[in-house]
Every structure is written in structure tokens, then in C-alpha cells.
Amino acid sequence: MGKKLLLEHINVPGIQSLEVYRKMGGYASVEKAIKTMSPDEIVEEVKKSGLRGRGGAGFPTGMKWSFLAKPAGIPRYLVCNADESEPGTFKDRYLMEKIPHALIEGMITSSFALGANTSYIYIRGEYFYVSRIIERAIEEAYAAGWLGKNILGSGYDLDMYVQVGGGAYICGEETALLESLEGKRGNPRIKPPFPAIKGLYDCPTVVNNVETIAAVVPIVNHGGDEYAKIGIGKSTGTKLISAGGNINKPGVYEIELGVSVEEFIFSDEYCGGIPDGRKLKACVPGGSSVPILPADLLLKTSTGENRLMSYESLSEGGFATGSMLGSGGFIVYDERACIVRSTWNYSRFYHHESCGQCSPCREGTSWMEKILHRLEYGHGRSEDIDLLWDIQRKIEGNTICPLGDAAAWPVAAAIRHFRHEFEYHAKFPEKVKDTKHTPPPMPIRVAVG
Amino acid sequence: MSNQTVNFSEEAIAECHKIIKRYPAGKHKSALLPILHIAQAENEGWLSSATMDKVAEIIGITSVEVYEVASFYSMYNLKPVGKCVLEVCRTVPCWLNGAEELVSYLEKKLNIKAGETTKDGMFTIKTVECLGSCGTAPMLQCGANYHENLTNEKTDALLEQLKAENARKSYTDII
Numbered sequence: 001m002g003k004k005l006l007l008e009h010i011n012v013p014g015i016q017s018l019e020v021y022r023k024m025g026g027y028a029s030v031e032k033a034i035k036t037m038s039p040d041e042i043v044e045e046v047k048k049s050g051l052r053g054r055g056g057a058g059f060p061t062g063m064k065w066s067f068l069a070k071p072a073g074i075p076r077y078l079v080c081n082a083d084e085s086e087p088g089t090f091k092d093r094y095l096m097e098k099i100p101h102a103l104i105e106g107m108i109t110s111s112f113a114l115g116a117n118t119s120y121i122y123i124r125g126e127y128f129y130v131s132r133i134i135e136r137a138i139e140e141a142y143a144a145g146w147l148g149k150n151i152l153g154s155g156y157d158l159d160m161y162v163q164v165g166g167g168a169y170i171c172g173e174e175t176a177l178l179e180s181l182e183g184k185r186g187n188p189r190i191k192p193p194f195p196a197i198k199g200l201y202d203c204p205t206v207v208n209n210v211e212t213i214a215a216v217v218p219i220v221n222h223g224g225d226e227y228a229k230i231g232i233g234k235s236t237g238t239k240l241i242s243a244g245g246n247i248n249k250p251g252v253y254e255i256e257l258g259v260s261v262e263e264f265i266f267s268d269e270y271c272g273g274i275p276d277g278r279k280l281k282a283c284v285p286g287g288s289s290v291p292i293l294p295a296d297l298l299l300k301t302s303t304g305e306n307r308l309m310s311y312e313s314l315s316e317g318g319f320a321t322g323s324m325l326g327s328g329g330f331i332v333y334d335e336r337a338c339i340v341r342s343t344w345n346y347s348r349f350y351h352h353e354s355c356g357q358c359s360p361c362r363e364g365t366s367w368m369e370k371i372l373h374r375l376e377y378g379h380g381r382s383e384d385i386d387l388l389w390d391i392q393r394k395i396e397g398n399t400i401c402p403l404g405d406a407a408a409w410p411v412a413a414a415i416r417h418f419r420h421e422f423e424y425h426a427k428f429p430e431k432v433k434d435t436k437h438t439p440p441p442m443p444i445r446v447a448v449g
Numbered sequence: 450m451s452n453q454t455v456n457f458s459e460e461a462i463a464e465c466h467k468i469i470k471r472y473p474a475g476k477h478k479s480a481l482l483p484i485l486h487i488a489q490a491e492n493e494g495w496l497s498s499a500t501m502d503k504v505a506e507i508i509g510i511t512s513v514e515v516y517e518v519a520s521f522y523s524m525y526n527l528k529p530v531g532k533c534v535l536e537v538c539r540t541v542p543c544w545l546n547g548a549e550e551l552v553s554y555l556e557k558k559l560n561i562k563a564g565e566t567t568k569d570g571m572f573t574i575k576t577v578e579c580l581g582s583c584g585t586a587p588m589l590q591c592g593a594n595y596h597e598n599l600t601n602e603k604t605d606a607l608l609e610q611l612k613a614e615n616a617r618k619s620y621t622d623i624i
């Protein structure tokens with residue numbers, strides 16, 4: 001059993017309540033931080049921990065915190081990104097629903113470290129019932145004096161609010177989230193200026209993912225060095241992985257970074273293998289935006305090493321043979337899955353979710369969806385494959401926010417690793433007209449890279 | 450335009466004013482998204498232009514600011530919908546576990562296509578993107594509730610139960 005830092009007490013009856021959460025040692029990090037540490041010391045511990053943002057990009061949290069501007073007389077904000085809309089990702093929902101005070105505790109400790117007196121938790125609107133759970137937890141925390149004026153007699157004041165969104169994937173992008181929190185359309189802002197300088201209401205702001213904020217609790221409790229001992233290399237600590245698709249035991253697992261992908265998929269401690277003894281075909285290991293990998297490259301890197309669940313190992317080989325840890329949305333495909341249909345599904349998603357500000361993203365996602373649709377439904381041409389390649393290349397890197405890249409990468413990776421399936425669709429339209437068609441067998445890989 | 454009736458109970462108005470207080474002075478526009486949810490729940494599950502005008506008045510912003518936001522987000526309905534909107538997730542992880550079959554099953558059972566509403570105004574089928582329930586696919590959302598790991602039998606039972614309750618389901622329903 002790997003070490004559990006976030007989900008250790010998840011099965012304790014009543015852990016949703018402040019009373020039981022406290023009994024299990026909850027809110028110790030707030031006491032320790034406020035009574036014995038200076039804000040800068042906390043930032044230092046987070047830096048030492050090596051914690052990287054759990055929202056998807058993996059940016060070092062301590063470094064992000066140290067960029068926060070601190071002009072006198074101007075409020076600073078901490079905003080929690082609980083928009084969780086990356087397909088395949090449902091870990092934040094699990095954490096907030098099962099152990100809401102872990103987020104509230106992390107928010108208080110982090111807000112103190114950043115000198116924020118007001119914090120917002122922006123939750124995707126579809127998670128309305130979760131917002132109620134968080135609101136109740138916040139009320140309990142106020143009643144017990146963990147929030148409000150003069151917390152623990154320290155003179156530190158903090159107010160915390162929940163904000164629900166309106167249903168838009170793009171609002172997970174941090175500047176779109178801030179626009180949305182200001183009551184506007186979720187159009188990402190041009191950076192710089194970064195939120196650390198000009199964020200919510202033009203004030204210095206830190207935006208962090210739910211899991212990142214919850215991880216601050218064990219870091220403050222045990223110290224950054226202790227946290228950094230867990231995991232592997234620069235992938236320190238534990239990570240929540242939400243596993244779905246064709247596996248026996250879908251769900252949220254807390255892993256020590258560095259577990260092998262093979263163990264994660266096949267062991268009974270985690271996914272429990274593929275149903276009905278079918279073969280593993282492919283996997284999108286970090287949420288829909290990261291490249292898909294065929295089974296062989298998923299389990300071993302191009303150099304023949306075991307592939308591990310870590311930032312470095314999953315991206316080993318770059319996009320030629322690797323992928324990314326991303327948000328930890330782990331989507332497993334068995335041998336029946338048609339990669340063209342999957343790619344069309346993703347393109348439809350990104351087309352639907354593009355905010356429309358940049359023409360490469362707005363038009364490109366629409367074209368990709370159309371072309372993939374016609375290939376999938378048996379009206380494609382073999383030139384379509386090169387056309388798709390060309391379009392995705394022209395989107396990548398040419399847009400205001402990374403949604404453009406996120407739309408391009410799944411298409412590129414699918415063509416890179418499963419080109420034969422696209423060709424099969426173009427060549428044998430009558431064989432793919434049925435929406436449940438069987439994909440062609442995987443060709444023997446001659447050389448990788 | 451504004452001849453449609455607009456409903457806002459006293460409690461709803463009070464709730465709106467409570468929300469507006471969450472933000473710093475002058476930043477009341479931040480209340481728009483949460484208040485649109487309340488407005489929609491109070492007005493048969495959709496936002497008419499008259500309802501949006503009322504929202505603008507409550508917050509103290511212009512109507513255009515409300516329209517442009519309401520039309521951006523997928524949870525706000527700008528046309529009438531059934532009492533129970535069945536929002537079926539169809540993104541890849543759910544697709545791998547039978548989302549397409551669930552949509553076809555509902556279409557057959559209710560005799561409407563996705564996007565349509567039954568004649569009695571009871572059900573609307575809406576296909577949506579990932580709801581963060583990928584490990585419990587196939588699934589649908591109705592109001593605040595997630596209905597997960599659906600089989601045909603479970604779907605039948607759900608439809609029966611919703612019919613028997615005969616109540617409008619809103620995201621804001623406390624559960």
C-alpha cells in the first residue's frame with residue numbers, strides 16, 4: 001500500500017463533519033501556520049516540498065506563490081480552481097464531496113501564506129450539490145472560529161466564499177475563470193500580465209487547483225522535506241488519479257508518484273485490469289488534452305524502461321513516444337475501441353468548448369470535427385488524414401490560451417500512433433458505417449521514435 | 450419583449466441580495482452567474498429576455514451584460530425545456546461505457562430525439578460534455594442529481610420515479 005496523504009481518512013464515518021475531521025487531526029496545519037510560522041516560511045516549505053500544480057500544467061506551486069506581487073494597500077486573493085471539466089477527471093469532486101474540510105483547511109493555510117483576506121472557491125455549476133457540501137463546511141469553520149475575524153487571536157482575518165460556474169470547460173483556464181468570477185463570459189485573457197500581478201479585480205491573485213491546495217496541509221504539518229521524500233525525482237508527493245474507461249475498478253486512487261503504469265492498470269489495488277480478459281489497446285493518461293499512447297508505449301518507454309506514473313516518465317520521449325501526467329484523468333481503452341471515433345468525440349468536445357476568440361482555435365476545431373465526422377461515418381478521403389495533420393499543426397502555439405494546443409494534441413497523437421485506423425476508415429467506408437464497427441488490428445510496430 | 454411573466458419569490462430576491470454582498474464594493478457584477486441559476490430555477494427552467502432584464506435590474510447592470518453571459522454558458526436555457534432535463538454525458542470515457550446506447554434508449558423510450566422535449570412537457574433530452582462522473586458511466590444529470598452506472602432497468606425506474614414525482618428539477622434543489 002502506498003502512502004496516503006489526502007485520502008488517509010476518507011473512510012472514517014462522519015469525516016465530512018468538522019467534529020470528526022478535527023478528531024482525525026484536522027486543522028493542525030492552520031494552528032501550526034498561524035501560531036508558529038511566518039507567511040514566508042510557509043512559502044519556503046511549499047518550495048522545498050517540490051509540490052507541482054495538480055490542475056494539469058504541473059507548475060511548481062512554491063515558485064508560483066513567490067511571484068505574487070505585494071503592493072501595499074491592495075488586496076490579494078487566493079482562488080481555488082474547482083472547475084474540473086477536463087474529460088476523464090473527477091478527483092476534485094471526490095475529494096470535495098468526501099472530505100470537504102481538507103480543502104477548507106488547505107485554503108486557510110494557503111491564504112495565510114499569501115496574505116489573502118478573501119478567498120473564493122470556483123466550482124463548476126454542474127457540481128451544485130458539491131458546492132452545498134463545501135458551503136456547509138465553510139459555515140462550520142466560521143462557527144468554530146477557523147474563518148472570520150481574528151483567527152486564533154492572531155489578528156488575521158479571512159472570508160471564504162463559494163462561486164458556482166455556468167457550464168463551460170474553458171473556465172478551468174485560470175484567466176477565463178477570473179473573468180467568469182467577475183461575472184463575464186469566460187474569455188481567457190492575454191498574458192502577461194499574469195494573475196500574480198493582475199488577477200481578480202486587477203489585484204494580485206493566485207489560482208490553484210483543489211488537490212494542490214489540499215496538499216499544502218501535509219506539507220505544513222510534516223515539513224516540505226518530508227513531503228519531498230515521497231514520490232520519485234522531481235515528481236514529489238502523492239497524486240490523485242481518476243481512472244475510467246475499460247477497466248474493472250474505475251475510481252479515484254491516491255498513488256505515490258512513481259508507481260509503474262503496468263501495476264496501476266493491472267493490480268487489484270488500483271484499476272484491477274481490463275474487463276472480460278480483453279486486451280489493453282491504448283490509454284490517455286492525463287485527461288483528454290494529453291496525447292494518447294498505444295499499449296506498448298504506455299507500458300514501456302521508447303528506450304525499453306518501465307513507464308512510471310510520474311511527470312517525467314509519462315512525458316519521456318516527448319510527443320513522439322510519450323504523453324503527460326496532466327490532470328491525472330486516466331482513460332483506458334480496450335481492443336474494441338475505435339480510435340477515429342474517439343478522436344472525433346474529443347474534437348467535438350473542443351469545438352464545443354472553444355471560446356471563439358482566436359480564429360485558429362475557433363475555425364480549426366470546427367474543421368477537425370467535420371473532417372473526423374466524415375471519416376468516421378464512411379464519407380472520408382485519404383487526403384483527409386494529411387489535412388487533419390496540417391490543421392492541428394496550424395492551431396498549436398497560435399492561440400491566446402492552451403485550449404488550442406489541447407484540441408490539437410489528441411488529433412496529432414491519434415494520427416501518429418494509429419494512422420492505419422484512419423486509412424482503414426478512408427479505404428473501407430462501408431465497413432465503418434455502423435457506429436459500433438470493429439477497428440482494424442494494430443500493425444506490428446517496426447521501429448518506434 | 451417584456452410581456453412575459455417573471456417570477457421571483459421573496460426568498461429568491463433575498464438570496465440574490467445575500468450573494469451580491471459576497472463581493473467587494475463595486476464588484477456586484479460577480480453575482481451574475483449564481484443569480485442566473487436562481488432566476489432559471491424560479492422561471493420554469495429557462496431564461497426569457499424578460500427574466501434576464503429582471504436579473505439586470507436586481508444586480509444593477511445592463512441587460513446586454515446579462516444576455517451575453519447567459520448565452521455563453523451551457524447550463525442556462527434560453528428556450529423552454531421540460532420539467533426534467535435529462536443531461537446525458539457523451540464524452541469519451543462515458544462513450545467507452547455505453548453513453549451512446551443510453552441516449553438511443555432514452556430516445557426510443559420517450560419517442561423524441563436528443564434536444565427535444567416530450568409533448569407533455571415532462572422530459573427534455575440534452576447531450577452534454579464530461580460531467581466529472583467518468584468512473585460511474587454511463588450517467589445523466591437531472592437537476593442537482595447525478596444518476597450513475599445506469600442500466601436499462603435503472604433508467605426505466607428513474608423515468609417512472611420522475612413521472613410519479615411530477616416536479617420540476619433544478620440545479621439549485623438542495624439534496
Ligand SMILES: Cc1cc2nc3c(=O)[nH]c(=O)nc-3n(C[C@H](O)[C@H](O)[C@H](O)COP(=O)(O)O)c2cc1C
Pocket residue numbers: 052053054055056057058059061081082083084085086169170171172173174175207208209210212213401402403406
Ligand atoms: C482549457 C483549460 C482548462 C483547464 N481546466 C482546469 C480545471 O478544470 N481545473 C484546474 O485546476 N486547472 C485547469 N486548467 C489549468 C489552469 O489554467 C491553471 O493552470 C491551474 O488552475 C493552476 O493550478 P495548479 O498550479 O494548482 O495546477 C485548465 C487549463 C486550460 C488551458
Ligand code: SF4
Pocket residue numbers: 170187188353354355356357358359361362399400401402403404
Ligand atoms: S485558444 Fe480557443 S479557447 Fe483559448 S482563447 Fe483562443 S479561441 Fe478561446
Ligand code: FES
Pocket residue numbers: 087088089538539540541542543544578579580581582583584586
Ligand atoms: S466523460 Fe462522462 S462524466 Fe466524464
